[in-house]
Amino acid sequence: MFNRLLSRVSSFTGKPLGFLIFGAVFLSLFLSWQYQTGIRVGDGAIKQQQLADLLQNGLPDFSCRYSGKEIDPEFRFLPLDLKKGSTMTHVYKGKCYYVFPFYYTAIQYPFALLMGRFGSFLLSLVFGILTLRALFQISELFQLKEKSKFFFLILLLLGSAFSLFSTDLSETVISIYGVTQGIYFLLKEDQSSKSVDLVFAGGFFGFAAFFRQETILLAASLSLVYAFRIFRNPKTALFPFTFGTFLIIQAVINYSVVGHPLGSRGYLQESSTYNLLAQIYYLGQLVFLGNGSLGLFGAYPALAFIVLWRPKSDPLTRILYGLGIFILLSGFLTSTNFWQGVLFGPRFLITILPFLLLFLFSILEKNWETLSKPFQITAILLLSYSIVGGVVFDRLYYKFTKSIVTEQKELSDHTSKTVIYRKGSVFLPSNSFREEREVYEIDSAESFDSLLEKLYGIGKTQVTIVGFKDSYPKEVLVPKSEHFEFKNRTFHQSPSINMETLEFSKVHAKPQR
DSSP states (O other): HHHHHHHHHHHTSSSSHHHHHHHHHHHHHHHHHHGGGOOOOOOOOOOOOHHHHHHHOTOOOOOOOTTTTTTTTTOOOOOBBBGOOOSSSSEEEEEEEEEEEHHHHHHHHHHHHHHTTHHHHHHHHHHHOOOHHHHHHHHTTOOHHHHHHHHHHHHHHHHHHHHHHHSSSHHHHHHHHHHHHHHHHTTTHHHHHOOHHHHHHHHHHHHHHHHTTHHHHHHHHHHHHHHTTTTTTTTGGGGHEEEEEHHHHHHHHHHHHHOOOOOHHHHHHHHHOOOOOHHHHHHHHTTTTTTTTEOHHHOOOOGGGGGGGOOSHHHHHHHHHHHHHHHHHHHHHHHHOOOOOSSSBBBGGGGTHHHHHHHHHHHHHHGGSSOOOHHHHHHHHHHHHHHHHHHHHHHHHHHHHHHHHHHHHHHHHHHHEEEEEEEEESSSSSSSSSOOOOEEOSSSSSHHHHHHHHHHHTTTTTEEEEEEEETOHHHHOOOSSSEEEEEEEEEEEESSEEEEEEEEEOOOOOOOO
């Protein structure tokens, strides 16, 4: 009975429409499970704020709205500023900008106008489904059998972060699609002998680079491999030329908007220091394990079966060599300031992961009959391990987003209209509260007094101080002040945050006798 059911399902997913329907239904159900009002923290919350600011500013103004711009033209109290050692905002020509690519904000714009906050998540779903279409096209080139296509789909949807990125507030899935579709056209190079395939490949990689900068390293790695063929086959230059054209266009736009050819991320990368030993350790994190996160082979040990592959003089071999160079470059050139993982699998290699998993199934299918029983069992166990790990991570992320909704309610219920975060405690930006707040960040007691002085000068006398409870217990949450006195103090503690609302007034000097 099980074999009959498996045969029917694999027959259904073995066809283009069935493959897409199965994946689209799963991702839609996954989105309905994970969505939980769409509230996010960290990167996701800043991307939400970036979009909210664009909706308020209107195209093409991608600057961030800072509630204290009039009283703080130097942006001293701007939350998460690079100048204070954070990684989310920076200032350029009297305006503040977020470090995430404004191209992602722009592509969300029409979806948000039509569907509000949910539109951003729907955008991810659309590109997730487009990626599935590209993966099916590649599976046809690999001549995968129906059952292999089905089991690959199960591994991709349940055993990787692909489902999460396809249903979350993230530009990553857009980059995954561009890379996967680009690889498909590279694979067609010998089969069709059409120059347009190389142009399309360069175009899709160029499109992906607008959203994730590691794609630049990926395209450069592939271009390096293709450079050795240019003299034998000049048309191969079309791939790096097309990608380079897109890259130049992006650099010009970036420089005109934020003053750096690599965009706001360029400022963040410039703030990093290079240490070869740290980069070697970082490469180990990407590939195996580090900082509590499993790397590529740590999460997908079945990839070790790729050793069964035998190189040939074909597009697949060139692509795999390029991917190998990309992994090395990612380890040695990506800033170690960024956490590389998503707990299960490498974040900065996620763009190539779907293709690698599909290639793994191609290798296993071609060699399955020649593998001994112990090796077949090992392969099944390793694939099962990845599926279990992916499911566990998805469950943890669900609990995390559920806790965010609780924290958002707590902050919305127990904070005043003006919120002052202690350094390192920015949890939700202004648009993530139930009603928008004025949000500031202080990094010392002196800066606290200075901010209160500015607020007092415009008639604001009530604020809420917010800090993570582990870093700022009740006794030290509110910095001491030499110039202001506090009254009507109300303290509240949520599961992870301390907050205290208070009214303040100036301390008047006692007259001397």
